[in-house]
Amino acid sequence: MSTILVIEDNLDIRENICEILDLAGYTTIDAENGKIGVEKAVEQQPDLILCDIMMPELDGYGVLHILSKREETLSTPFIFLTAKAEKSDVRRGMNLGADDYITKPFDESDLLTTVDNRLRKHQQIGGHRQTDHASFEQLFANKSIKHYSAKDIIFRDGDSALNIYYLNSGKVKVTKMNNDGKEAVIDLCKPGDFFGYWSALQNQEHSNSAECLENSEIWLIPSENFRELVMENSEISSKFLKLMTNNLLIKEHKILDLAYESVRKRIATALLDLRDKYSTDEPFRMKVSRETIASMAGTSIETAIRMLSEFKSDGLIEVNGSEIHLINPEKLGRMPY
């Protein structure tokens, strides 16, 4: 579980926050002023920092300023605590690079939701931003850029893997079809993801198909280049190893789900997956075809719809047309059956 540093001068508030976070299963570190906060942040590298603005010694702005210069903490999510929602305070904090803010007094769920969202978002971006760094320039040296619209097929099962693909913007689903023409979603790609590279590594044909879910800009990298770089450049090969590891772990999990979980639960998981990939901001709403949802959960469209109606009457989601709106994602995740 994640570690959270709480920097707050008021003892009561500090203890209260730590207690709530502890109960929610986070590990907490506390600091009673800005100076100590900075020290502990650099030393212990927490996964997220909650920090009061008004403090003696060194105020919240100062803490943020320092931490955003240091290598160790520069990308740690930073949330301000402000006594009252003074617009100007908040604006200044956000301009300095804070990720979010919470106004005091707050209730438990405010705190937990905000913390949770930021942690999740950070993991995504962490996975994302890594890719457009350093030695990846080489990889993109011979890229060609293509634009696709929704429903365009990027490649099909059986096409020879001439390129690997980097999704710069948009949404893409990677699917695989069985002999009866039923389709399963193997992967959902968000901006910053690579896809179609497994087969390219083996110098084979694509074993799956890729289709755009909305207008997308995709970078094509010749497989040849990719293979060479992977062989030579250990930075790139280890990056891809990590990508594939992640992928494998996700697929393992998916196998387990498909083997033994009920459709109801699989649909819930599909919705949460969609949120994790594509949430821009809470509350999460999104346009997805029922077909996509069904093929993410490995079930028929009708069954998928039935489950959605159940969720709707349970007050977990709202639906209008193809737009789905997650009202209570937490409960969706805790679904017992």
Place this chain on the structure above:
Amino acid sequence: MSTILVIEDNLDIRENICEILDLAGYTTIDAENGKIGVEKAVEQQPDLILCDIMMPELDGYGVLHILSKREETLSTPFIFLTAKAEKSDVRRGMNLGADDYITKPFDESDLLTTVDNRLRKHQQIGGHRQTDHASFEQLFANKSIKHYSAKDIIFRDGDSALNIYYLNSGKVKVTKMNNDGKEAVIDLCKPGDFFGYWSALQNQEHSNSAECLENSEIWLIPSENFRELVMENSEISSKFLKLMTNNLLIKEHKILDLAYESVRKRIATALLDLRDKYSTDEPFRMKVSRETIASMAGTSIETAIRMLSEFKSDGLIEVNGSEIHLINPEKLGRMPY
């Protein structure tokens, strides 16, 4: 599909063989004598060679002798065609390094089964032998060797990934359990396979468990070493990239199967998977618990048993106790529902 070189001086027989193989979907190359055969073998590097023994110019032994010296063909499966099953002929051929032999006259299924088996076996060994080469010595430099008996747990979900594992001999299954305690087989390992390295790469805890199916010798490599080597040594990292690619493709397929195939078909697939991993020699027979089969197919033990009884009454398999014997694997693979 694979390419097969047929070396045979008798025109009728040669054409007959090629025709059968063509119909079965193989690409064929033919050669009317040993000399031409050698030339074509070196030039076109077929995936398998069928070769008559008695031929003018250069006989079958000669062909085998030459080809087993050449880099290009040294590991290509080589099957002799002998006019009558003269024991001595056959023995001499096998001593020279032939992989199998077919006695003329033969019927279609003889030919196809033998060819099929050899191709499959070769792929396995190819996948296996690769690993104990060259720079893998470094990987094994700090290994410790452990012996486990059947049903021993090697690691559990949640253990920290201190080592990666190489199965030197025996059989291991890697499984993952869901909250209800139901287990799915994620991977079956045969000698020469690595396992438990995904989590080690990420410096995380194991996300699955590994259990021996029979007495096994396992080499443990400290994760630390492994991670360092992967970073530095591009030969190793690219080898593992390939391993993971394969793994991903297999898992993709498994996801599709679990999503939409009937239990009947999934059980058939599980049996064939077992054969592909563990067949020592045809006909295939093996001891596997019903539980393992069930968790490979993602179903309950009872259902797995019911399917096995169906297969039994359809004459596809034979069962005594926990030993299963595949009588008609081809038909098992072509199972329509």
Place this chain on the structure above:
DNA sequence: CGTTATATTGAAACATCTCAAGGAGGGTGG
């Protein structure tokens, strides 16, 4: 504004799971 694609619902057919009970084999200790 019509036409097509997509979403929704119902009811029956079907596959699979669960629970329950019995059988076969293998090993252990008396």
Place this chain on the structure above:
DNA sequence: CCACCCTCCTTGAGATGTTTCAATATAACG
């Protein structure tokens, strides 16, 4: 060497979850 226990395998029958087919409603699009 036999009786017993334990584990694993097998079968039955009812309950349940899921799919399918068919009909209708709604949304999307040019």
